[in-house]
Amino acid sequence: MRPAYAAALLALAGFALSAGVLAAVKPETAIRYRQGVYHAILWNFAPMNAMVRGTQPWDQADFARRAQRLAFYSQQLLEGFPPGSDRGAETGAKPAIWQNPEDFKAKMQAFEDAAADLAKVAAGSDIEASKQAFAQTAEACKRCHEKYRAED
Amino acid sequence: MRPAYAAALLALAGFALSAGVLAAVKPETAIRYRQGVYHAILWNFAPMNAMVRGTQPWDQADFARRAQRLAFYSQQLLEGFPPGSDRGAETGAKPAIWQNPEDFKAKMQAFEDAAADLAKVAAGSDIEASKQAFAQTAEACKRCHEKYRAED
Numbered sequence: 001m002r003p004a005y006a007a008a009l010l011a012l013a014g015f016a017l018s019a020g021v022l023a024a025v026k027p028e029t030a031i032r033y034r035q036g037v038y039h040a041i042l043w044n045f046a047p048m049n050a051m052v053r054g055t056q057p058w059d060q061a062d063f064a065r066r067a068q069r070l071a072f073y074s075q076q077l078l079e080g081f082p083p084g085s086d087r088g089a090e091t092g093a094k095p096a097i098w099q100n101p102e103d104f105k106a107k108m109q110a111f112e113d114a115a116a117d118l119a120k121v122a123a124g125s126d127i128e129a130s131k132q133a134f135a136q137t138a139e140a141c142k143r144c145h146e147k148y149r150a151e152d
Numbered sequence: 153m154r155p156a157y158a159a160a161l162l163a164l165a166g167f168a169l170s171a172g173v174l175a176a177v178k179p180e181t182a183i184r185y186r187q188g189v190y191h192a193i194l195w196n197f198a199p200m201n202a203m204v205r206g207t208q209p210w211d212q213a214d215f216a217r218r219a220q221r222l223a224f225y226s227q228q229l230l231e232g233f234p235p236g237s238d239r240g241a242e243t244g245a246k247p248a249i250w251q252n253p254e255d256f257k258a259k260m261q262a263f264e265d266a267a268a269d270l271a272k273v274a275a276g277s278d279i280e281a282s283k284q285a286f287a288q289t290a291e292a293c294k295r296c297h298e299k300y301r302a303e304d
Contacts (some may be wrong), residue, residue, distance in 0.1 A: 033195040036188030040228065043185040070222055076192065 034080025035091075036062045041073045049138075054130050060122070063130060067115070067122035070137065074115040078108045081128025107144040114140040178199070179240025182239045186232025187243075195227045201290075204283050212274070219274035222289065226267040230260045256295060259296040266292040 044066040050056035051063055082103070086095050097104045118133040196218040202208035203215055233256070238247050249256045270285040 029195075032191050036191035036195075039184050039188035040192065043188075043232075046154075069228070076221070080195075 016065040021049075025082065027082075027085040030080050030082050030085040030088040030137060031091045031093075034077060034085075034093075037073055037076050041070060042071045044073075045138075048134060052134050058127060060127065060130070064119070064122040066128075067119040067134075071119040072079060073111040074108075077103065077111075094150055096149050097148050104144070104148060107148070108142070111137070111140040111144060177234065177238040179234075179249040182232050182234050182237040183241040183243045186229060186245075189225055189228050189232060193222060196221045196225075197290075200286060204286050210279060212277060212279065213272070216271070216274040219282075219286075221269040223264075223267040226260075226264040229263075230257065242279075246300050246302055249300050256296070257301060259292070259299070263289070263292040263296060 040148075047056060048063055048066050051138050081093065081097055083098060085091075086093060086098055114133070114137040118130075118137045121133040122130045124130075169183055182206075199208060200215055200218050200222075203210050233245065233249055237243075238245060238250055266285070266289040268287045270282075273285040274282045
């Protein structure tokens with residue numbers, strides 16, 4: 001890799017290039033990161049939701065594949081909320097997140113657990129159980145959003 | 153899950169809610185999705201790059217964890233470039249992508265292969281091999297970017 005290319009690539013993303021990169025992550029970089037993960041979640045959540053609602057034909061293999069992705073993404077979110085990233089770019093994250101870190105972590109963990117269970121259930125062939133696990137996961141989303149995400 | 157909540161959540165993300173959701177994905181939704189995945193890649197690529205450059209202490213376990221993430225993310229990108237998503241929101245994706253779909257796919261596959269190899273090597277304890285595999289992955293990024301990503 002050419003260092004100049006790497007520097008340009010990273011500068012583009014707003015990363016600090018000096019020593020201690022992690023400590024120096026800009027709030028806006030964290031905000032873009034977590035919003036990116038949420039977009040990736042929704043990209044997969046939407047067709048799953050359509051299958052559960054019956055507006056798209058049920059496809060267990062596709063449902064299972066997307067459930068596995070949700071399980072992965074659910075584990076990537078928490079690090080996207082470092083202290084100080086309540087501002088720095090447009091964000092729907094409420095300050096309450098950083099005022100209640102333990103509760104926020106617990107709700108994220110509940111989402112991780114629900115998504116992991118969904119992936120496990122979806123790998124089988126029980127459609128109703130898959131739908132139920134999906135509903136549980138969506139509930140976990142909601143329990144966090146209603147407290148920690150600003151209304152649009 | 154309350155349908156109204158699901159609808160609001162999906163509407164927020166720009167997903168069409170009618171039947172045939174996949175077919176009806178808006179270009180801007182695909183653009184936001186793929187940009188989100190790229191942000192997630194960079195979030196992990198940056199500290200790996202810092203370790204390789206020596207501006208951050210080497211941590212094989214962290215390097216390996218991030219390499220696994222890159223391998224996952226590399227497999228999520230291609231679907232974020234559906235026909236028609238060359239416009240609809242600000243994007244650095246060049247029209248050449250959709251004019252050379254087979255070449256674009258091949259370059260994406262090369263990235264997937266490099267990232268998979270990186271994850272495999274990083275799971276071991278050979279630092280130099282890890283750095284080399286990282287360089288190969290970064291080269292795969294570059295080979296696609298130089299042809300298909302607009303300069304800023």
